Amino acid sequence: MFGRRNVMLALLALAAIAPxxxxxxxxxxxxxxxxxxxxxxxxxxxxxxxxQLAFANAAMFGIGAYTTGLLQVHFGWPFWAAFPCGGLxxxxxxxxxxLPALRMSGLYLALSTLAFAQATQWVFLHWDAVTFGAGGFxxxxxxxxxxxxxxxxxxxxxxxxxxVLLYIFARHMVASRVGxxxxxxxxxxxxxxxxxxxxxxxxxLAFGISGLYAGIAGGLYSALLNFVAxxxxxxxxxxxxxxxIVVGGMGSVAGSVLGAAAIILLLELLREFKGVQEIVFGxxxxxxxxxxxxxxxxxxxxxxRGWDEPLHAVKPRAEPAPLPNPEPQTSPVEK
Amino acid sequence: MLLFSYLLMSGVxxxxxxxxxxxxxxxVNKATxxxxxxxxxxxxxxxxxxxxLHVQFGMNYPLSFLLAVVVGFVLGALTDRIAFRPIDxxxxxxxxxxxxxxxxxxxxxxxxxxxxxxxxxxxxxxxSPDPIMVGPIMVIPQQLAVLxxxxxxxxxxxxxxxxxxxxKMMQATADNxxxxxxxxIRTDHIYTLAFGTGAAIAGAAAVLxxxxxxxxxxxxxxxxxxxxxAAVLGGLTSLPGAVLGGLIVGVVESLAGGYIHSSVMELSPxxxxxxxxxxxxxxxxxxxxxxxx
Amino acid sequence: MxxxxxxxxxxxxxxGGVRVLQGVNLxxxxxxxxxxxxxxxxxxxxxxxxICGMHRPQQGAIAIEGQSVIGxxxxxxxxxxxxxxxxxxxxxxxxxxxENLMTGLHRRTTTGFLSAGLYLRRGREEEVRTEEExxxxxxxxxxxxxxxxxxxxxxxGQQRVVxxxxxxxxxxxxxxxxxxxxxxxxxxxxELDALLRRIRDQKGVTLILIExxxxxxxxxxxxxxxxxxxxxxxxxxxxxxxxxxxxIEAYLGKELRAxxxxx
Numbered sequence: 001m002f003g004r005r006n007v008m009l010a011l012l013a014l015a016a017i018a019p020x021x022x023x024x025x026x027x028x029x030x031x032x033x034x035x036x037x038x039x040x041x042x043x044x045x046x047x048x049x050x051x052q053l054a055f056a057n058a059a060m061f062g063i064g065a066y067t068t069g070l071l072q073v074h075f076g077w078p079f080w081a082a083f084p085c086g087g088l089x090x091x092x093x094x095x096x097x098x099l100p101a102l103r104m105s106g107l108y109l110a111l112s113t114l115a116f117a118q119a120t121q122w123v124f125l126h127w128d129a130v131t132f133g134a135g136g137f138x139x140x141x142x143x144x145x146x147x148x149x150x151x152x153x154x155x156x157x158x159x160x161x162x163x164v165l166l167y168i169f170a171r172h173m174v175a176s177r178v179g180x181x182x183x184x185x186x187x188x189x190x191x192x193x194x195x196x197x198x199x200x201x202x203x204x205l206a207f208g209i210s211g212l213y214a215g216i217a218g219g220l221y222s223a224l225l226n227f228v229a230x231x232x233x234x235x236x237x238x239x240x241x242x243x244x245i246v247v248g249g250m251g252s253v254a255g256s257v258l259g260a261a262a263i264i265l266l267l268e269l270l271r272e273f274k275g276v277q278e279i280v281f282g283x284x285x286x287x288x289x290x291x292x293x294x295x296x297x298x299x300x301x302x303x304x305r306g307w308d309e310p311l312h313a314v315k316p317r318a319e320p321a322p323l324p325n326p327e328p329q330t331s332p333v334e335k
Numbered sequence: 336m337l338l339f340s341y342l343l344m345s346g347v348x349x350x351x352x353x354x355x356x357x358x359x360x361x362x363v364n365k366a367t368x369x370x371x372x373x374x375x376x377x378x379x380x381x382x383x384x385x386x387x388l389h390v391q392f393g394m395n396y397p398l399s400f401l402l403a404v405v406v407g408f409v410l411g412a413l414t415d416r417i418a419f420r421p422i423d424x425x426x427x428x429x430x431x432x433x434x435x436x437x438x439x440x441x442x443x444x445x446x447x448x449x450x451x452x453x454x455x456x457x458x459x460x461x462x463s464p465d466p467i468m469v470g471p472i473m474v475i476p477q478q479l480a481v482l483x484x485x486x487x488x489x490x491x492x493x494x495x496x497x498x499x500x501x502x503k504m505m506q507a508t509a510d511n512x513x514x515x516x517x518x519x520i521r522t523d524h525i526y527t528l529a530f531g532t533g534a535a536i537a538g539a540a541a542v543l544x545x546x547x548x549x550x551x552x553x554x555x556x557x558x559x560x561x562x563x564x565a566a567v568l569g570g571l572t573s574l575p576g577a578v579l580g581g582l583i584v585g586v587v588e589s590l591a592g593g594y595i596h597s598s599v600m601e602l603s604p605x606x607x608x609x610x611x612x613x614x615x616x617x618x619x620x621x622x623x624x625x626x627x628x
Numbered sequence: 629m630x631x632x633x634x635x636x637x638x639x640x641x642x643x644g645g646v647r648v649l650q651g652v653n654l655x656x657x658x659x660x661x662x663x664x665x666x667x668x669x670x671x672x673x674x675x676x677x678x679i680c681g682m683h684r685p686q687q688g689a690i691a692i693e694g695q696s697v698i699g700x701x702x703x704x705x706x707x708x709x710x711x712x713x714x715x716x717x718x719x720x721x722x723x724x725x726x727e728n729l730m731t732g733l734h735r736r737t738t739t740g741f742l743s744a745g746l747y748l749r750r751g752r753e754e755e756v757r758t759e760e761e762x763x764x765x766x767x768x769x770x771x772x773x774x775x776x777x778x779x780x781x782x783x784x785g786q787q788r789v790v791x792x793x794x795x796x797x798x799x800x801x802x803x804x805x806x807x808x809x810x811x812x813x814x815x816x817x818x819e820l821d822a823l824l825r826r827i828r829d830q831k832g833v834t835l836i837l838i839e840x841x842x843x844x845x846x847x848x849x850x851x852x853x854x855x856x857x858x859x860x861x862x863x864x865x866x867x868x869x870x871x872x873x874x875x876i877e878a879y880l881g882k883e884l885r886a887x888x889x890x891x
Contacts, residue, residue, distance in 0.1 A: 195711075
């Protein structure tokens with residue numbers, strides 16, 4: 001009744017119906033939540049499922065936003081052409097980042113990706129001729145012609161459609177051979193290899209997918225703000241994204257949805273106080289790691305039926321519903 | 336020549352500070368096998384504490400120095416209790432995220448307490464700000480003070496490791512934690528001590544640096560990355576390696592900043608980290624065989 | 629010699645100057661159950677790791693069905709039909725028993741991320757087949773009732789059996805077992821004994837086991853190789869090896885006396 005599927009469908013119905021009755025700010029926050037759902041799912045595939053502790057997701061987010069924005073500003077591309085390029089470029093950079101991951105274990109990977117993220121910031125800040133430096137730049141106004149819809153609503157529904165599609169994609173992907181290979185890499189590289197799982201291939205895939213999701217989110221974010229600047233993609237951004245998966249639940253796609261929603265609402269509540277935001281998000285990271293390692297979704301999995309996320313597809317019932325006890329002849333009653 | 340000597344000198348000075356941050360990272364990593372991501376924030380926080388004591392309360396420099404070191408130690412020990420001891424040591428993801436969480440809490444706290452004052456706070460120099468000429472080399476006296484301070488800290492630290500009982504137990508724990516436990520060393524206490532010592536060194540480095548630079552809540556991360564670059568150059572478990580690594584990072588960055596462009600300075604730690612980790616993860620200058628983490 | 633399924637010739641491996649293997653020769657024929665015994669530090673696990681591609685030998689040859697596997701990645705050697713289990717349990721702790729087995733089928737399946745994510749029919753059908761096969765193999769090893777448990781919720785012995793099943797499902801030609809009997813009770817030992825024979829007889833898999841539990845080795849193995857100080861010091865049927873004076877001297881004597889004072 002209150003299983004994952006039903007709750008998600010109810011949330012989707014709410015998200016689809018509510019906007020015409022909401023004010024501009026509420027639509028903005030709703031859109032932000034959708035963007036962070038994308039970020040969080042991608043990061044969860046990489047960190048939660050494949051176990052690769054990388055700190056470059058904010059940089060991928062930035063690459064998506066900058067590519068989408070700059071292709072419009074410098075070359076006059078329409079958003080609809082620039083936006084996919086942002087996603088693809090972020091996916092490509094993400095895949096390339098997996099090369100160091102093959103040689104490094106947890107800590108070193110964390111630090112080298114952190115250094116990479118700083119280098120990306122450096123490029124955003126100092127390559128003035130292209131990126132417009134620290135001040136950032138405004139992106140052209142997004143129009144949904146010929147569909148008669150306002151920009152905020154159009155962008156909201158575009159984000160919603162992408163979030164739903166990519167949520168479904170991720171759910172199916174992790175409940176398959178590919179998802180199991182990710183978890184195998186996370187839980188034991190040596191055993192995974194002994195079963196014929198190619199570490200390079202699956203690490204690269206996880207990095208690439210998280211890059212793709214972050215890049216798409218970045219393109220949407222640039223359109224939402226109509227503005228791109230380096231500070232949007234810094235270390236603090238990384239912490240917000242990390243918090244979404246830690247709070248929602250690592251290794252759970254549905255957890256990413258819960259985490260993104262919870263974190264963005266909290267962020268908006270504290271929006272005037274950067275210092276307080278930092279304290280709260282730092283405390284959330286420590287608190288959840290210490291006291292609720294599975295995140296919010298683990299509470300649901302424990303107390304509510306139907307929130308489990310098995311790593312295999314639940315077999316579709318092709319035949320009539322099977323008997324509860326398929327082998328009655330072995331029952332002792334008959335003997 | 337004058338430019339070169341100036342750049343070299345300031346490179347050595349900042350390099351010495353990176354060396355101290357790296358030393359703190361290495362002490363923790365040697366004992367516990369983890370990198371403390373809050374190391375840079377210990378540095379920043381202790382610096383602010385010293386500023387408050389010295390500038391706001393008018394306490395003299397040596398005493399504020401000492402108190403900042405104590406604050407550093409306490410922060411480090413607390414981090415051990417909160418973000419290291421309760422966590423499964425095989426769970427690297429949790430260990431890293433917990434210290435990252437601590438670092439952000441400290442950063443936020445600093446912003447709330449000191450952030451209102453235009454964000455950047457200056458620390459009055461403790462020596463004359465005018466440069467003096469030593470032969471053909473131009474030197475700012477504060478740089479000499481920093482170098483001397485760094486040297487003293489390193490010597491004290493080396494003595495602590497070699498001569499005191501606590502230091503020897505730390506060494507034993509780093510070499511083989513299980514064996515150390517078997518001979519009755521309370522490794523939990525050693526871990527606390529390692530986190531505390533590492534943070535105390537960072538605190539000392541901050542108070543030495545403060546008169547040369549401005550303090551701001553985000554300064555910690557910069558120093559953390561550069562300290563890490565230095566530590567990784569030295570192989571992450573070598574104390575002399577960390578010192579040498581710090582000097583190299585400092586000088587390279589100073590020369591790159593002077594001869595290429597000042598913005599390149601920020602890029603140097605990234606380049607060092609990537610090159611070393613990708614091509615020779617055991618460190619370029621490793622004196623010991625690096626331990627697998 | 630071409631009848632060998634696995635052939636190791638003159639294998640040398642050293643770590644930082646310590647010569648662990650100094651010219652090991654090993655020929656294993658199809659459908660054999662081969663025991664590999666020897667005192668601690670004789671190089672048994674190193675040999676096993678070398679065959680799996682985790683250590684690269686300085687010298688020597690390793691071939692499966694006559695084809696060299698030197699220089700291949702462990703995952704590629706697994707593709708050639710080599711499976712293994714580990715000394716300590718290596719079940720994936722985030723998965724159920726069933727999912728562990730389904731992961732074992734990785735190399736025999738092909739679904740990529742697109743066909744999985746887009747939920748294409750081909751991937752769906754393969755997923756159904758994967759699950760059926762996993763349940764079949766669980767049935768074969770007698771663990772069908774545990775399919776939905778977490779690996780960590782099982783006893784030590786059960787984890788071993790699941791791990792063997794996970795390797796088995798990939799349809800390997802050879803399986804290397806690293807001390808499968810450690811910590812098993814006598815009853816469990818008898819079950820393992822029977823399971824290994826069934827694996828060989830019904831699945832047609834060649835087994836190589838490193839084992840300290842001499843009783844199991846003597847019972848189940850057709851051939852036993854004794855490793856001592858980086859070399860094979862004896863090779864042959866269990867009785868022959870058991871009565872080889874050199875082996876008794878080097879290893880078995882003290883081991884047998886210690887474990888089975890009556891024999």
